[in-house]
Amino acid sequence: MESDHETTTQDAEPSATVPWPFPDLSARSGGLELRYPDDELLVAVATVAAAGLHAEHLLPFNSPWTRGTPVEVARRVLAYAWGKRAAMSPADWTIDLAVLVDGVPAGLQGMTARDFAVARTVKTGSWLGRAHQGRGLGTRMRALMLHLAFAGLGAEVASTAAWADNGPSIGVTRKLGYMPNGRQVESRDGRAAEKLQYRLTRADWEENAAVRLPDVTLTGTEQVREFLRIR
Incomplete structure (x- = not known):
């Protein structure tokens, strides 16, 4: 890897005595950080979602979780995150990281995998508060998550999907060098x-x-690899 794209890894020694290794997980490049959220940070991220993610007539996600009052939207973010934490296992996992720009919560970047130790494939998904959109942040946060997936966790393939009318998401995907991998018709909001x-x-x-970010620092990956049985 070229010198201006070096990865620095900061890890303590893995230990079987660590019951939950994710709080130390983070990826940083300049003022951009992806950090595993504790409950305080998760509430701050949920507040970003409650302030709005897209125009009312749009539905960029698989389900209409962004509809409703700000409190309802925030509660859905919390319930989803807590549910994924509880269901975490080496066979089926989701890692959602808070997006911080100069320390300010801006959104959430996630990746999911099934049978990762064998398949080495992750699927990414994300959202970004409207106040933070239009500045190239969506591309940078996905690029940082890809760095974590490939350089930190040993992924071989990253996949993603978007509704055909979700231009911003598709634009990010193309910028980062993904190749088209088919299309399918699904139900969205009953249509x-x-x-x-x-x-x-x-x-x-x-x-x-x-498409890679410079001077990436990864923290906490060894403990996570141990927990997820990634060798």
Whole structure:
């Protein structure tokens, strides 16, 4: 890897006595950080979602979780995150990280995997508060999560999907070098809608220096790898 894209890893020695290794997990590049949220940070992130993510007539997600009062939206963020924590296992896991810009919560960047120790494939998803959109942050936070997935956890493939009318998400995906990987029709809000699939391999990610962030620091990856049985 080129010198201006070096990865620094800061890890304590893995220990079987650590009951929950995720609080130390983070990825940083400059003023951008992806950090595993404790409950205080998670509430702050939920407040960002409650302030609005998109125009009312749009539905960029698989379910209409952004509809309702600010309190209802915030509660859904909390319930979803707590549910994923409780269901975490090496066979089926979701890692959601708070997006911080100069320490200010701006959104959430996640990745999910099933049978990762064998398949080495993750799927990413994210959202960003409206006040933070339009500045290229969506591209940078996905790029940082890809760095964590490939360089930190040993992924071989990253996939993502977006509704065909979700231009911003598709734009980020294309910028980062994903290749089209099919399309399918699914139900969205009770109506048929087309979803586009994309795929990025480790080899393509490593070869394309332009899509990697500089001076990335990863923290807590060894403990997480141990918990998820990633060798």
